[in-house]
Amino acid sequence: MNTYIINNYSRLKPFLFFLPLFFLATIVLFLYSQNALNEKQYIQIQKDSFYFINHHLGHYPSFEYNLTQIGDALVFLSFLSVLFVYASKLWEALISGLLVSLLFSCSLKKLFSVPRPAAAFNNETFFIVGKTLSGHNSLPSGHSIVIFTVLTVLLFAFMPQNLKMKVLWSFAIVILGLFLAFTRVGVGAHYPLDVITGGIIGYMSGLLGIFISRKYRIFAWIKNKKYYPVFVVLFLICSICLINKIINEDLIIFYLAFISLVISLYKITTVSLYEITAVYAKK
Secondary structure, three states: OHHHHHHHHHOOOHHHHHHHHHHHHHHHHHHHHOOOOOHHHHHHOOHHHHHHHHHHHOOOHHHHHHHHHHHOHHHHHHHHHHHOOOOHHHHHHHHHHHHHHHHHHHHHHHHHOOOOHHHHOOHHHOOOOOOOOOOOOOOOOHHHHHHHHHHHHHHHHOOOOOHHHHHHHHHHHHHHHHHHHOHHHHOOOOOHHHHHHHHHHHHHHHHHHHHHHHHOOOOHHHHOHHHHHHHHHHHHHHHHHHHHHHHHHOOHHHHHHHHHHHHHHHHHHHHHHHHHHHHHHHO
16 A cells, blocks of 8 residues: 555655645636635625525534534544555655645634634624634635645545546545535634635645655654554554543544544554564564
């Protein structure tokens, strides 16, 4: 599996950045044409679309609230922790990409400082699921950035060789990403352009993560089994965090993420113990 992923990543070219940059430029031009390069008008031109999407998705609060948690890096990575032993290259790209996405998310949220829907509209006029978020950090959507960062790394890691399958695989990933990202509108946390912009930035972050891991191999050491005990400790800490989430919110998505993490812990611990036993056997 790891060899397949490495081969797929080696084929990627920088021109893949052209399309997301084009989309970002298109969004900027659209906002400029609507005189919406200011926060007040940015919110106003999306009011109707926000209410429309929120109204239709908000009728399924439990379902939406569970799905939107996948935008939490802890939850998403817990599901992918099963691949840690078998696809270290994937995890190199994931870590690099998520660090890049964190930089983008924090800096852009602070730069734009757009009020969230709960700070701009009457809270009784739309669905708010979960905690009411009313800060001035709506653009871009951090959850959408995480979702598309991770999905982009997965997209190219497991890209099929057959053209027809490539198209189907890419289409499925994009649809899944958009579906998950727009749950942020459904729970009343973001405007539509927040999640679209976040998705584009996430795609670029995922690509950057792949190119960084391919060229610099900063995290190449994670495939070395002697460092597995470190990840056992990290996964245990993540398990504790998930237990805390379960206690506070009791969502099924947290249970599923926890089960995935426990399975991964078992696998990593087994491999670590085997390596330790092998070392002592040689002595």
